[in-house]
Amino acid sequence: MQCGEFQLIKKSTQCNARLGKLYTTRGIIDTPVFMPVGTQGAVKSVSARQLLESNAQIILANSYHIYLRPGLEIIKKAGGIQKFNSWNKPMLTDSGGFQIFSLNDFRKINSEGAEFKSHIDGSKHFISPEISMQIQKTIGADIIMCFDECTPYPSTYDYAKKSMLMSIDWARRCKEEFYKDDAYRTQALFGIIQGSVYKDLRKESALKMQDIDFVGYAIGGVSVGESKEEMNEVVENTAPYLPENKARYLMGVGMPEDIWDGIERGIDMFDCVIPTRNGRNGQAFTTYGKINIKNGEFKDKFEPLDAECDCEACREYTKAYINHLFRSQELLALNLLSLHNINFMLKLTAKIRKALETDSFFEAKKEFFEKYYSRKS
C-alpha cells in the first residue's frame, strides 16, 4: 500500500464516526488518532521512549522551525528527522504556513510564495509551495502537508475566498513538485481545505482539492478563535464532500470535547499542543474533568492525578507531589503533566476506537461526559 492510504474499517451507524487504518512507511496507524505535537522535532519535555510507552502512534514536527533550526543540512547529515530525534514511528510535518501567516509581523505574500522574517534572528527567508515540498522531503516525515494560508479568523468572505483559492493554487503546485521524484514511495502529501466559516467556500475548497487529488485531506483554518459551534459547522460543511476512502485530518484540534465532536462528524486525525502546553502551565485533564494542579487544594492530596490512568505520572506520583514540583519550579513537573495529558488524549482516542468497534459511540460519549463534567469547576 502507498504511504498515506486509508482503509475504512467500520462506519458508525449512529453518526459519521469512522474506524480506520492509515498506512505509512513507518507503520500502520489506527484511527481516529491523536497526534502529539513536537514542533521542533521534540514533544516538549517528553522523551521518545515515554511517547512510545504511551502508545503514541505518530507525532508532528513543524518544517518552519526545523528549517530555521537546526537547518536542513543537519537533518540531511542525521539521515532524516526520525534518525535525528530517535522517534522511529510515523511522523507528520506541517508546512509552516501557520507560522508564516499568523506569527510574523513582517511578511510579504504574493502568488509566488511568502517572504518572512525568522523569529529566531530576524533573517529574511522565502518559502514557496515548491520550496516547502523540498524542505519537507528533506526532513523526511511520513506525511507532509501542502503549503497553505491558514486563513485568519475573522475574515471577510472576499478575503477568505481569495485566500482559499490561493491555497488551492499552491496545493496544485505542491503536488506537482512533490511527484517530481520518487518521494511519494515513502511519503504522503495531504491537501488542506480552507474557506474560513463560509459554507460554500468550504465545499468549493473540498471539491477543488479533490480535483487535484491527494492521498489524504486536512481541514485547516479552524481553532483560530472561532466558537466551537462554528468549528463544528465547518466540519459538517466539509467532511461530507470528502471521499470516504481517504483520511481526514482536523488541524490543530483540540480539547477532549472537540475530539468527540470531530470524530462524530467524520474526522480521523487530530493534532494539538494543548496536552503539552497546558500541562506545562499546570492544567491536567482527568476522567473527572480538568484541574489546575498548582491550586492550593492539591497541596495535601496524596492520590494520583487520575485514578483511572496508568501513566508514569499517575502510577508513581501524587497530586500533592506534583503540586510541590510546580510550586518549586522543578522541571520534572513539566514532564509529568505533559506526559499525563498526552496519555489522556491517547487513551481517549483509544476508548473511542474501541466504542466504534462495538458501534457504541454515543453510549461511550455519554459515559465519558457524565464523569468529565461531574467536577463543579
Next chain:
RNA sequence: GGGGGUGUCGCAUAGCGGUCUAGUGCAGCAGACUGUAAAUCUGCCGGGUUUUACCCUUCGGUGGUUCAAAUCCAUCCGCCCCCA
C-alpha cells in the same frame, strides 16, 4: 561609654510634605491556553459594602509642627555599623 544609621502592605525593596492604600519584585489566590516565538499570559492580592464607587483603617509606639505627614521635629522601643 562615644558616634552614626535604620525601622514602609506576608517577605524584600521604592517613596522622603500634598498627585499615597502607597510603586516594583517575590510569595499567595484564581483564570486563560486549540496546525507551539508559551516552564507563558491575565486578573486579584488591608477591611467593609449597594462590586461600584464610596466609606473605614495603614507606613515601629506615643506626642508634636502644618491647612496637609509614610515623608519634618521630640521622645520611647527594636535592630545595624563604627570607635573605645
